[in-house]
Amino acid sequence: MRLKIVEKRQVAKDTYVLKVENPALFDILPGQFFMIRINDFNYPLLRRPLSVAGFSNTIDFIFKVVGEGTKILSLKKEGEFIDFLGSFGNGFTINSSKRLVLIGGGIGVAPLLYLKDTIENGYKLKCESYFGFNTKSEVFTSSGNVSTMDGSLGFKGTAVEMIQGDLDKNSLIYACGPLPMLKKLALLCFEYGCEMQVSLEARMACGIGVCLGCVVPTVNGDFKRVCVEGPVFDYEEIQWQEM
Amino acid sequence: MRLKIVEKRQVAKDTYVLKVENPALFDILPGQFFMIRINDFNYPLLRRPLSVAGFSNTIDFIFKVVGEGTKILSLKKEGEFIDFLGSFGNGFTINSSKRLVLIGGGIGVAPLLYLKDTIENGYKLKCESYFGFNTKSEVFTSSGNVSTMDGSLGFKGTAVEMIQGDLDKNSLIYACGPLPMLKKLALLCFEYGCEMQVSLEARMACGIGVCLGCVVPTVNGDFKRVCVEGPVFDYEEIQWQEM
Amino acid sequence: MAGNVNLTVKLCNLIFKNPVLTASGTFGYGVEFSKYVNLNKLGGFIVKGLSLYEKKGNKPPRIVETPCGMLNAIGLQNIGVERFIDEKLPKLQGLNTHIIANIYGTEVEEFVKMAEILDKDPLISALEINVSCPNVSAGGALFGKDPDMVYVLTVSIKKVTKKPVIVKLTPNVEDIAFIAQAAQSAGADAVSLINTITGMVVDVKSRKPFLANKTGGLSGPAIYPIGVRMVYEVYEKVKIPIIGVGGIYNANIALQYIMAGASLIEIGTANFIDPTISIQIIKGIEEFMNEEDVDSISKLVGVVHN
Amino acid sequence: MAGNVNLTVKLCNLIFKNPVLTASGTFGYGVEFSKYVNLNKLGGFIVKGLSLYEKKGNKPPRIVETPCGMLNAIGLQNIGVERFIDEKLPKLQGLNTHIIANIYGTEVEEFVKMAEILDKDPLISALEINVSCPNVSAGGALFGKDPDMVYVLTVSIKKVTKKPVIVKLTPNVEDIAFIAQAAQSAGADAVSLINTITGMVVDVKSRKPFLANKTGGLSGPAIYPIGVRMVYEVYEKVKIPIIGVGGIYNANIALQYIMAGASLIEIGTANFIDPTISIQIIKGIEEFMNEEDVDSISKLVGVVHN
Numbered sequence A, B: 001m002r003l004k005i006v007e008k009r010q011v012a013k014d015t016y017v018l019k020v021e022n023p024a025l026f027d028i029l030p031g032q033f034f035m036i037r038i039n040d041f042n043y044p045l046l047r048r049p050l051s052v053a054g055f056s057n058t059i060d061f062i063f064k065v066v067g068e069g070t071k072i073l074s075l076k077k078e079g080e081f082i083d084f085l086g087s088f089g090n091g092f093t094i095n096s097s098k099r100l101v102l103i104g105g106g107i108g109v110a111p112l113l114y115l116k117d118t119i120e121n122g123y124k125l126k127c128e129s130y131f132g133f134n135t136k137s138e139v140f141t142s143s144g145n146v147s148t149m150d151g152s153l154g155f156k157g158t159a160v161e162m163i164q165g166d167l168d169k170n171s172l173i174y175a176c177g178p179l180p181m182l183k184k185l186a187l188l189c190f191e192y193g194c195e196m197q198v199s200l201e202a203r204m205a206c207g208i209g210v211c212l213g214c215v216v217p218t219v220n221g222d223f224k225r226v227c228v229e230g231p232v233f234d235y236e237e238i239q240w241q242e243m
Numbered sequence C, D: 001m002a003g004n005v006n007l008t009v010k011l012c013n014l015i016f017k018n019p020v021l022t023a024s025g026t027f028g029y030g031v032e033f034s035k036y037v038n039l040n041k042l043g044g045f046i047v048k049g050l051s052l053y054e055k056k057g058n059k060p061p062r063i064v065e066t067p068c069g070m071l072n073a074i075g076l077q078n079i080g081v082e083r084f085i086d087e088k089l090p091k092l093q094g095l096n097t098h099i100i101a102n103i104y105g106t107e108v109e110e111f112v113k114m115a116e117i118l119d120k121d122p123l124i125s126a127l128e129i130n131v132s133c134p135n136v137s138a139g140g141a142l143f144g145k146d147p148d149m150v151y152v153l154t155v156s157i158k159k160v161t162k163k164p165v166i167v168k169l170t171p172n173v174e175d176i177a178f179i180a181q182a183a184q185s186a187g188a189d190a191v192s193l194i195n196t197i198t199g200m201v202v203d204v205k206s207r208k209p210f211l212a213n214k215t216g217g218l219s220g221p222a223i224y225p226i227g228v229r230m231v232y233e234v235y236e237k238v239k240i241p242i243i244g245v246g247g248i249y250n251a252n253i254a255l256q257y258i259m260a261g262a263s264l265i266e267i268g269t270a271n272f273i274d275p276t277i278s279i280q281i282i283k284g285i286e287e288f289m290n291e292e293d294v295d296s297i298s299k300l301v302g303v304v305h306n
């Protein structure tokens, strides 16, 4: 599906927002992702997975330049077309009877922005958001409670540190971010007995469940595919020690 | 050497002019070429050779989209930078005591435009030009005598047919174009006893004489490199039967 | 234009409506692609490699990208032949194309048992034998690198099934044609080649191999010239049909394989990049034949050797 | 930053100021690159393959591009060892780097004669023996595929020269470590790998192989995971230094080779794309070592095996 770039803009250090026209062919759940073909030829070969960060007249992505693929993507211009496959994955499930707590780290905040929008404006529910970044220059959102490691903006410390004392059994955490943060949260959830839906990353080739490349280890000693059974998992499913 | 695209414009069917800023670091002889890196990453892997079609404030190229590399090049935008290596090759030699006849076919006309400019405006000499194309839509120059195979513009027939009755011992032909045309001209030159400098094409990897990939067979049973000993050859050097 | 060229290919008693199959491990169990591809338009598809019993596969990371290619070390994760028959095949009923089962084992007996089981299932058109795996009874030597093992294995499987047997060869050998000859002598109905080429990527930050399995199999566009060369070599040495696979991502490369000697071709990694690619390649082959006035695909098989 | 890391590599009596060499056939006779590269900054360079007598090479077309790679079938065109010494070496006098001669022949005697001739020339630091060529006296079998031939050849060359002898291995074998072991037993001072992988591209219009020579050698980024894997395998089996080559186009891949077991690396095809690449790679390795606090390159060689 070739979609036209409506907007491409740098929003923070190495971080870009990419908005493409919405063909209005489908609904997209928060937490779902697209597989993006970086160029119209075979280099880079594999599509890159990017989560949906917003969904309205446009489908919005926020991505960080970490390698060659995202670098090339950052050089695309408005008006150009990019080939998308999706949407893929299971997405977050919203439970209105819980205290909804969104915890994001770095670029992992991207999918939570769309989740927040859906909770607040779609479901008309409330939620709390705690978004952590390394430093001010990397912050790409003004929504929610922001923290930075160096205290250059908002709370000084991680997103987890911002909320950790304040979690309870009734909390349902939605988390996305670097693995150490997710592991930390998993420990906390075990401790406080709260629920958590966590969005995981894995190297992907197909995005549609056939290559079996993107698996993560589960507690029963099995593997699950991030692209189909995920990217959102109940944290209790995951074998965290092996991650 | 990264040079900025000053102008990129379609000038005929599948044919583009590309002007890049001239760093004014060197002189370029007509017939010389640059090795152009299509993308800043390794695909397509090899540089593409393109002859200089004009040289002033800008270095100008005229190229035809024939494959993936030239296709990608045709999508570049003004303001972008492209990596060039060059200039390479020997170039045409101008002999003021001869009747100078330029014969080009299709995209082979490109280097002859710069040669014509050099002869007329640099050396203040006269020359005749005969430029043949398949059909009107492929014609990208109004300079010289133009022919088309279907007669849709100018003389009906090939560039060779336009001039062939009119060649003499005193003619020095400068030729560039498809191989069958060059072979035909070689026969004519043998017949009429005229001289010819012919610009040849070959698949190139390095452009600087080290890969030995670009060779053409010579009359003494040897090989010569198009990138260093050419691309311009005295037609009598070439083993035409083996081309 | 389309329609007036004959794309059909015969392999033993099977008629393929066109030469385009999809490769094992890149097309799931077929159903996953029904959203993108009308499966009935394919010459056939080859399902994910099956073992006698369910296999969990290797630890992640299992894949890594390389220039115009990728390494995979899935470790042949699959649900096992019985669950495949019970759970997956029913969903594939009523299709008008060929379903080929790809099987592998670590002992001859495992292959034989699977062949016996699959022989009974009318939905399976043929068996593709993946010999790129270590033989435990022979001390871990790869089946596919040893012509004698390939011979014994093929003979044993041929005994228990009437379905065409395709032996899928590994490129990690010195002389692939020699192994193909062993398969032919043993009665194989066809050979398919190439499987992936062993490679390694190192993560320089951690100073470890990137893949948990250390090495992985290289596939994708990068390898196509190696595959075409090997098909060319095998065509010079064997008479049974060849199925070409390795890096095919457009009709041009599919045709290169066919001209080098392949009667059928398989599309692998390219399915990941564009799930509709197999259909586009069928169209592209058809267009080429129309443009070049070739009325039957069989006239192109091996023409490079003329 | 730069300067406080130790990039030097010892090979026999030779000290290389850094691990970066340029590969035979991709760097001419060195002089061609002096416009782009300060040759003295290189660990060394390996000149175009030399034969005893001048060779014209294959008919064109000799090269064709492939996805992230290229095939070449130059046919070892060169001016012969005598003219090389007379015409080319004088231009390389006074350089403060290692010049390595790459030699090949079709009989053991040819190799030996060349080694004798080159042994006398003080400008040549070492000999790299290209065994990827057919042995005419052994009926055209490739030297490099047969461990016995590699053994005999290496022993014979070692007898006539005191210069370090590097045996350059072909990847077109089943078990490259086995061949490396043969070279080691024969007294080789190092092995270099990989040479190109045999491939074919078909021109579907003419329905013929694209190259006049039919097959060609695949090089370039596409093959690097295969080269890294082979260096890894050889490192497990031999003790002599390994020189890694194949698809290196940046410092990351150079480091992958080093960590897999290479003491030195060679840059080939990448020189065509960017003639300054070798210098950039030296810088990149230096930067990596500074960032990762590695004081000596020797500490990275083979770390993947720990």
Ligand SMILES: Cc1cc2nc3c(=O)[nH]c(=O)nc-3n(C[C@H](O)[C@H](O)[C@H](O)COP(=O)(O)OP(=O)(O)OC[C@H]3O[C@@H](n4cnc5c(N)ncnc54)[C@H](O)[C@@H]3O)c2cc1C
Binding pocket: A033, A044, A046, A047, A048, A049, A050, A051, A052, A061, A062, A063, A064, A065, A066, A067, A068, A069, A070, A071, A107, A110, A111, A200, A201, A202, A203, A204, A226, A231, C065
């Ligand atoms: C479900 C999912 C959703 C994602 N959503 C976002 C998002 O919204 N914004 C964003 O910036 N990033 C997101 N990522 C990560 C993003 O896909 C990678 O950063 C990106 O693929 C890196 O590509 P590259 O070519 O720049 O990096 P390189 O490292 O050069 O890529 C090489 C290969 O590694 C893969 N890769 C590298 N890093 C990752 C990673 N962290 N996760 C998965 N694959 C990786 C690439 O896809 C590619 O195949 C998501 C990943 C997944 C799995």
Ligand SMILES: Cc1cc2nc3c(=O)[nH]c(=O)nc-3n(C[C@H](O)[C@H](O)[C@H](O)COP(=O)(O)OP(=O)(O)OC[C@H]3O[C@@H](n4cnc5c(N)ncnc54)[C@H](O)[C@@H]3O)c2cc1C
Binding pocket: B033, B044, B046, B047, B048, B049, B050, B051, B052, B061, B062, B063, B064, B065, B066, B067, B068, B069, B070, B071, B107, B110, B111, B200, B201, B202, B203, B204, B226, B231, D064, D065
């Ligand atoms: C000295 C010289 C000067 C040239 N000047 C011009 C010019 O001014 N304008 C112009 O349009 N074209 C010119 N060409 C031809 C031009 O280089 C090719 O058309 C171009 O490289 C094709 O690249 P591609 O990726 O589009 O085609 P593809 O066919 O996809 O290219 C595949 C490979 O083939 C090579 N190749 C393909 N066709 C040719 C060819 N005819 N000659 C040499 N290599 C080829 C490419 O470089 C590449 O390595 C010149 C060629 C040479 C040798």
Ligand SMILES: Cc1cc2nc3c(=O)[nH]c(=O)nc-3n(C[C@H](O)[C@H](O)[C@H](O)COP(=O)(O)O)c2cc1C
Binding pocket: A211, A212, C023, C024, C025, C026, C048, C049, C050, C072, C074, C076, C102, C130, C168, C194, C195, C196, C218, C219, C220, C221, C223, C245, C246, C247, C248, C266, C267, C268, C269, C270
């Ligand atoms: C992710 C992945 C899984 C694969 N699994 C199998 C398998 O189970 N059985 C098999 O015979 N080949 C398997 N292969 C090999 C392919 O079928 C094919 O031979 C190889 O990938 C080369 O083709 P390609 O370059 O078109 O992908 C697998 C390849 C990939 C990329």
Ligand SMILES: Cc1cc2nc3c(=O)[nH]c(=O)nc-3n(C[C@H](O)[C@H](O)[C@H](O)COP(=O)(O)O)c2cc1C
Binding pocket: B211, B212, D023, D024, D025, D026, D048, D049, D050, D072, D074, D076, D102, D130, D168, D194, D195, D196, D218, D219, D220, D221, D223, D245, D246, D247, D248, D266, D267, D268, D269, D270
């Ligand atoms: C055009 C060309 C010519 C080559 N000539 C030689 C040669 O004469 N002797 C040799 O041992 N290797 C030769 N090689 C092989 C390279 O030295 C190197 O081993 C191979 O290309 C893999 O490295 P790369 O991928 O970095 O190019 C040649 C390679 C190319 C591309």
Ligand code: FES
Binding pocket: A203, A204, A205, A206, A207, A208, A209, A210, A211, A212, A213, A214, A215, A225, A226, A227, A228
């Ligand atoms: S990415 Fe292929 S199975 Fe998930």
Ligand code: FES
Binding pocket: B203, B204, B205, B206, B207, B208, B209, B210, B211, B212, B213, B214, B215, B225, B226, B227, B228
């Ligand atoms: S292009 Fe390499 S020698 Fe001419």
